Amino acid sequence: MTLYTGTVVTVRPKSRVWRSIGENALYALGLPFLLLVVWGVWSTISPQKFFPGPIEIIQAFVDTWIGPQFFVDVVPSLARLGLGIVLSIAIGITAGTVIGSIRWLRELLEPTLEFFRAIPPPVLIPVVVLLLGITDATKVIVIVSGAIWPILLNTIEGVRATDAVMTETARSFGITRWQRLRYLVLPAASPQIMAGVRQGLSVALILMVISEMFSSSSGLGYRITYFQRNYLIAEMWSGILLLGLIGVLLATIFGIVERRVLSWYHGIKEVERA
Amino acid sequence: MPDTLLQVEHLKKIYESSTGSVEAIGDISFSMRSGELVCIVGPSGCGKTTLLKCIAGLLNPTAGSVELDGRKVTAPPASMALVFQEYGRSLYPWLTVHGNVELPLKHKRLARAERERLIVDALEAVGLDHAAKSYPWQLSGGMQQRVAIARAVAYQPEVLIMDEPFAAVDAQTRADLEDLVRGLHRDRGMSILFVTHDIDESVYLGERVIVLSKSPTWVQEDLAIDLAPERDQITTRALPRFTELRTHVYEQIQRAKRGEAIRAAA
Amino acid sequence: MARRSPRSLRSLRKAVLGVAGLLGFLLTWQLIPTLGIISPEYLPYATETLARLADDLRDLAFWRAVGQTMTSWAIGLTIASVAAIALGTVIGLIPFLRRATHTTVEFLRPIPSVALIPLAVLVYGIQMQAALVIIVFASFWQVFVQVLYGVADVDAVARDTARSFGLSRSSRVVNLVLPTALPYLMTGLRLAAAVALILAITAEMVIGNPGVGRLIALSGSAADWVGLYALVIVTGLLGLTINLLFRVIERRSLAWHQSVRGEEVL
Numbered sequence: 001m002t003l004y005t006g007t008v009v010t011v012r013p014k015s016r017v018w019r020s021i022g023e024n025a026l027y028a029l030g031l032p033f034l035l036l037v038v039w040g041v042w043s044t045i046s047p048q049k050f051f052p053g054p055i056e057i058i059q060a061f062v063d064t065w066i067g068p069q070f071f072v073d074v075v076p077s078l079a080r081l082g083l084g085i086v087l088s089i090a091i092g093i094t095a096g097t098v099i100g101s102i103r104w105l106r107e108l109l110e111p112t113l114e115f116f117r118a119i120p121p122p123v124l125i126p127v128v129v130l131l132l133g134i135t136d137a138t139k140v141i142v143i144v145s146g147a148i149w150p151i152l153l154n155t156i157e158g159v160r161a162t163d164a165v166m167t168e169t170a171r172s173f174g175i176t177r178w179q180r181l182r183y184l185v186l187p188a189a190s191p192q193i194m195a196g197v198r199q200g201l202s203v204a205l206i207l208m209v210i211s212e213m214f215s216s217s218s219g220l221g222y223r224i225t226y227f228q229r230n231y232l233i234a235e236m237w238s239g240i241l242l243l244g245l246i247g248v249l250l251a252t253i254f255g256i257v258e259r260r261v262l263s264w265y266h267g268i269k270e271v272e273r274a
Numbered sequence: 275m276p277d278t279l280l281q282v283e284h285l286k287k288i289y290e291s292s293t294g295s296v297e298a299i300g301d302i303s304f305s306m307r308s309g310e311l312v313c314i315v316g317p318s319g320c321g322k323t324t325l326l327k328c329i330a331g332l333l334n335p336t337a338g339s340v341e342l343d344g345r346k347v348t349a350p351p352a353s354m355a356l357v358f359q360e361y362g363r364s365l366y367p368w369l370t371v372h373g374n375v376e377l378p379l380k381h382k383r384l385a386r387a388e389r390e391r392l393i394v395d396a397l398e399a400v401g402l403d404h405a406a407k408s409y410p411w412q413l414s415g416g417m418q419q420r421v422a423i424a425r426a427v428a429y430q431p432e433v434l435i436m437d438e439p440f441a442a443v444d445a446q447t448r449a450d451l452e453d454l455v456r457g458l459h460r461d462r463g464m465s466i467l468f469v470t471h472d473i474d475e476s477v478y479l480g481e482r483v484i485v486l487s488k489s490p491t492w493v494q495e496d497l498a499i500d501l502a503p504e505r506d507q508i509t510t511r512a513l514p515r516f517t518e519l520r521t522h523v524y525e526q527i528q529r530a531k532r533g534e535a536i537r538a539a540a
Numbered sequence: 541m542a543r544r545s546p547r548s549l550r551s552l553r554k555a556v557l558g559v560a561g562l563l564g565f566l567l568t569w570q571l572i573p574t575l576g577i578i579s580p581e582y583l584p585y586a587t588e589t590l591a592r593l594a595d596d597l598r599d600l601a602f603w604r605a606v607g608q609t610m611t612s613w614a615i616g617l618t619i620a621s622v623a624a625i626a627l628g629t630v631i632g633l634i635p636f637l638r639r640a641t642h643t644t645v646e647f648l649r650p651i652p653s654v655a656l657i658p659l660a661v662l663v664y665g666i667q668m669q670a671a672l673v674i675i676v677f678a679s680f681w682q683v684f685v686q687v688l689y690g691v692a693d694v695d696a697v698a699r700d701t702a703r704s705f706g707l708s709r710s711s712r713v714v715n716l717v718l719p720t721a722l723p724y725l726m727t728g729l730r731l732a733a734a735v736a737l738i739l740a741i742t743a744e745m746v747i748g749n750p751g752v753g754r755l756i757a758l759s760g761s762a763a764d765w766v767g768l769y770a771l772v773i774v775t776g777l778l779g780l781t782i783n784l785l786f787r788v789i790e791r792r793s794l795a796w797h798q799s800v801r802g803e804e805v806l
Contacts, residue, residue, distance in 0.1 A: 027639045035644065050662050107557040112565045118779030120738040122745060123753075123772050126760040130582055130768070205652045206742070213657070213746055221654075228658035236662075240655045247650030330704050356704040363697035368719040368796045377715060378705035409796055429705060 052234045057241060060234035065242055077219045078246070080136065081208045084143025088200055092148045093193060096155025097181065100189075106156060117153055121146025121203050122210045134216070142211045147200040154196025158189025191265050194258050201250055209243065220246075278344075279433060279465055280306040280329070285338035287324050298324045300490030301338070308432075311459045311466045313476035315523065316486030317531045322469045325491070326437050329467070330356055343432065355426035359438040361418040365410040365425075371397070372406040375425045382429075396428035399462075400454060416447030420454070427458065433465045434458075441471070449507050452479060456505055473527065477501075477520045478510060485526045488533055495526050566590075584766045592770040602755070606778070609751035612668050613740040616675030617733055624680050624732075625725065628687025633717070638688075649685065653678035653739060657746055671743035671751075678739045679732035683725070690724025691717055723794055730786040737782055741775055752778070 036054050043053035052060075065074065099106050124145045132138045162185050175183070186193075212221025224239035259266070287299040298321040306312050316322055327333040329340050331350040340347040342354065355378075358364040365374050375393045384392070397403045400420040410418050419439060426434050436455070440448045452475060458464050470476050476483045477499060485495040499519060501510060510516055566586045573580035596602045631637045653674050664670035694717055702712050744753025752775060759767040 028643045031640050031644045032647070050659065104557060107554045108561040108564070110561070111558040112561045114783075115562075115776050115780060118734075118783055119772060119776040120741045120779060122738065122742040123756060123775045126756060126768055127772060130760075130765060131578065202650075202652065206654050206738075209652055209654045210742060210746065213654075224655065224658050228662055233662070236658050240651070240659065243655035244647070244651040247652055248647055251646070251650040327700070330700075332700050332703060350704045350706055352706045354704065356701065358697050358701065360697045363695045364701045366698065366716070366719065368722075378707065381707065381711060411796075425705075 050233055052237060056234045057237045061238035061241055064235050064238050073218055073220055073223045074242070076136070077208060077212065077221075080139050080219075081143065081204060081246075084140045084147060084208070085201065085204050087140065087144045088147040088151055088204065089197060091144070092151030092196070092200070093155050093186075096152045096193075097159055097186070099152075100156040100159030101181075101185070106160065110156070113149070113153055113156075117149035121207055125207070125211050125214055129214075139208070139211045139216070139219075143204045143207045146207045147204040150199035150203070151193070151196040154192045154199075155189060158192030159185055161192075162188045187264075190261055194262060198254060198258075201254060202247075205243075205247060205250060277308045278305050279308040279310075279342065280467070281341040281344075282329065283339050283341070285325070285328055285340065286336045287321070287328060287333065288336045297490040299328070299335075300487075300492045302486070302491060302493055303338075304484055304493055304496060306433075306465065306467060309463050309465055310482065311455075311468065311480055312482045312484060313480030314467070314469045314484045314486060315471060315473060315476045315527065316491065317488050317527055318471060319489060320486050320530070321489050321491045322471070322486065323437060325486075326356075326435060326467075326469055330354060330435060353432040355429045355431035355434050357419075357422050357426050357434070357436040357439045359441050361415065361422045361439075361442070362410075364422055365418060367409065367411055369409075370406065371402065371408050371410060371413070371421050371424075374410060374421055375428050378425060378429050392428045392430070396424040399427055399458065400424045414447075416443045416451060419443060419451060423451075423454065423458075427462075427464075431464075433467060435467045435469075437469050438471065439468075440475070448475075453507065455479060460503060473520055473523050474511070477516060477523060478505060478507075483519075483523055485523060485530065487530045494530055497523065497526075582765065584769055588766055589769045589773070592766045593773055596767075596770055596774065605750065605752050605755050606774070608668075608749075609737075609740050609744065609753065609778075612671050612675060612743075612749075612751065613733075613736050615668075616672050616740065617679055617736040619672070620676045620679040620732060620736070621683050621729060623676075624683035624728070625687055628684045629691055629721075632688045632691030632721075633713070638692075645685075645688075649681045651677075654742060654746075657743065660743075661747055666748050668749055670747050671740060671749050674743045675736050675739045679736040682732040682735055683728040686724040686728030686731075687721060690721030693724065694720045726786075726790040726794060730783070730790060733782050733786050734779065737775075737779055 040053050040055065043051060043056075047053075099109055125142050128138055128142045128145055132141060208219075209221040209224075212219035213225050214221075216222045220239065220243060224236055224243070227233075227236035227239060282305065283303050285299055285302040287297075289296045289298055302325060314322060314325070324333065328335045329347070331340075331347045331354075334348070342351050345351075366377070369377065372393060375396055376389065379389050379392060382389075393406075394403065397406055400423050402417060402420050402424060405413060405417065405421075410421055413421070419442075423439070440451050443451065455466065455468070456479060459466055468476070468479055470479075480499050483495075483497045483499060484493055485497065486492070487494045497519070501513070501515060501519075569583075569586040572578050573583050573585055631641055656674055656677055657670075660670040660673040664673070698716060698720075699712070702716050707715065740751065741753035741756075743749065744751035745757045746753075748754055748757065752771060756768060756771045756775075759765075759771060
């Protein structure tokens with residue numbers, strides 16, 4: 001039977017399109033704007049020592065971070081963060097795929113790995129510093145040592161749980177092991193892997209800040225602590241703001257990547273929910 | 275007529291969306307008497323579900339009205355029960371079979387004993403009295419749909435509305451469930467409005483078959499089914515009259531799909 | 541009986557392999573300093589570390605530190621969860637609030653909570669409150685976002701069913717919205733519990749309020765490496781316990797839910 005239906009579509013008038021864009025913008029910016037105004041008014045009416053107004057913070061932000069300081073403190077921090085994340089993802093997914101597809105290896109290692117995941121990552125900082133000394137490489141390794149576990153364990157779990165029917169389909173068509181991995185196992189595991197990466201990202205950011213607060217003489221974490229110890233309150237706030245922006249940036253990049261990688265998955269979810 | 279139960283008059287529904295508006299229902303009018311079993315058939319995507327949602331008070335029509343017992347339907351009326359095609363989503367997985375049947379009775383302010391009696395009676399009627407303590411997801415698809423029917427039966431509605439209830443079960447189960455619906459209608463005198471895309475099913479079940487046109491929808495034909503009330507999967511379906519009726523409905527649907535039928539008067 | 545044996549054999553095999561893996565790890569750890577790959581000064585023997593761990597477990601001061609850490613963990617997690625459930629339910633149920641708060645939430649959520657450590661120290665000094673600020677901020681979002689998703693995830697058919705049976709708004713919240721959101725809430729609580737522990741210990745390390753984290757920082761600065769390794773194991777055990785505890789709670793409260801059932805089937 002043909003599923004033919006004639007539906008009559010009337011195109012919306014233009015003015016309504018504009019109105020809906022305006023409405024969306026109002027919803028998106030209304031509350032942040034309102035909060036900023038309340039904060040600004042409140043800080044002028046009764047100035048708090050530790051809570052400067054938004055204008056002061058933005059002033060401090062421009063003075064502190066825009067200029068050479070950006071290259072001294074921010075760029076190296078971000079470079080280490082990026083390197084740590086890339087290494088965690090690469091090692092985590094590779095090792096996870098291997099461990100996940102070999103059953104005895106998986107059963108052998110899983111409890112041990114679960115234990116490592118359970119260790120609060122910042123605790124590893126003194127250990128890594130002890131073993132490797134304080135270098136740039138140490139800070140990258142600290143990030144990897146914490147961020148890798150959710151990625152690794154989620155990959156193992158995702159690879160393990162590949163649908164049996166799909167695997168059998170692939171085998172019946174005589175698809176090679178490598179192709180099966182590339183076109184079946186990894187895509188099927190990708191929702192789980194992406195969930196692991198998301199957790200790994202926030203751990204990585206925490207570790208970047210903490211490792212610099214701990215044992216460092218440069219970097220964002222160090223700089224913010226320095227401002228706090230010297231009572232440079234507005235500067236300290238501007239550092240928190242910068243970290244927030246980095247967090248938002250990371251989340252945005254992740255969101256874009258995830259939407260591309262998992263477009264099929266979100267599609268299924270939407271259909272199921274309709 | 276004094277015993278008119280459901281009256282649908284000049285119903286029209288236009289969906290507004292960001293891309294534009296879609297006219298799902300053009301102009302539908304029909305009525306249904308108390309104790310009738312009426313089937314609605316139409317080509318795929320002709321707005322059957324939209325029509326049901328308007329009748330059930332889940333959607334507000336753009337124009338026209340639905341009256342149940344002479345009262346205009348604006349919100350889901352208390353004297354109406356629905357059985358959906360997606361039994362898996364209509365039953366609540368966190369409640370047992372018993373709990374699912376009981377849920378709509380909770381706010382009916384019945385005595386506890388009376389409530390229990392209704393639940394047991396409804397489960398017996400659908401042949402599931404042994405499964406009261408199971409969870410829906412432990413049952414097969416056909417049994418889950420029986421639970422949904424039991425829930426509607428226990429609710430004691432004046433009219434039972436079923437939206438393609440058997441579209442997702444296998445053929446054998448489907449035949450059993452069709453006989454179950456016939457049985458409920460015959461033994462309990464329930465008024466049932468049954469929506470389906472299956473022509474044989476509509477002729478086998480209904481006392482009347484309403485054929486809808488393609489979207490924007492209107493009533494293309496209102497056909498009385500003059501088969502005996504006692505029906506049987508083998509003998510009824512083998513009757514020459516059954517074949518005649520189904521052929522007639524089939525042709526109507528084909529015309530509807532091609533958009534050939536011309537509306538008598540707008 | 542005969543059917544159960546391959547299954548129990550499989551879980552036995554899993555347990556044996558798992559223990560073998562742990563023993564293998566400990567053996568490798570023991571061998572690395574023995575063979576001089578890393579000097580025992582920097583990587584103490586596994587036996588030495590475990591002996592120290594056993595000593596710690598008999599020490600009252602150690603247990604007091606564990607108690608302090610777990611106290612701030614529990615208080616922080618409770619405050620965050622209660623606030624997140626209340627706000628998440630209200631905002632999730634009201635479309636206007638959902639839309640209006642979206643950007644604000646998406647901006648605040650990714651802020652790494654450790655960025656607030658300097659601020660917390662300024663305001664509260666070396667007290668538990670400073671740690672609580674960090675813990676609450678971090679774990680709040682985990683629960684809040686899950687509750688928000690959960691409340692919005694009510695199935696369209698399930699909602700229509702409830703409405704058609706005439707359930708009131710409050711009855712729908714109790715019987716439909718909350719059960720739907722419960723799996724999400726449990727996931728959120730489990731994640732929040734893990735995050736809260738991470739930040740409780742981190743705060744103690746960086747801020748210096750008493751607890752296991754401070755012991756770690758102290759043994760680091762006192763060059764007590766054996767003690768440091770023993771404490772790292774302790775934090776791992778704490779994390780593991782919390783994980784297991786919350787998984788058990790999740791399983792118990794969601795016996796009906798598909799994701800839990802799915803895990804058991806596999």
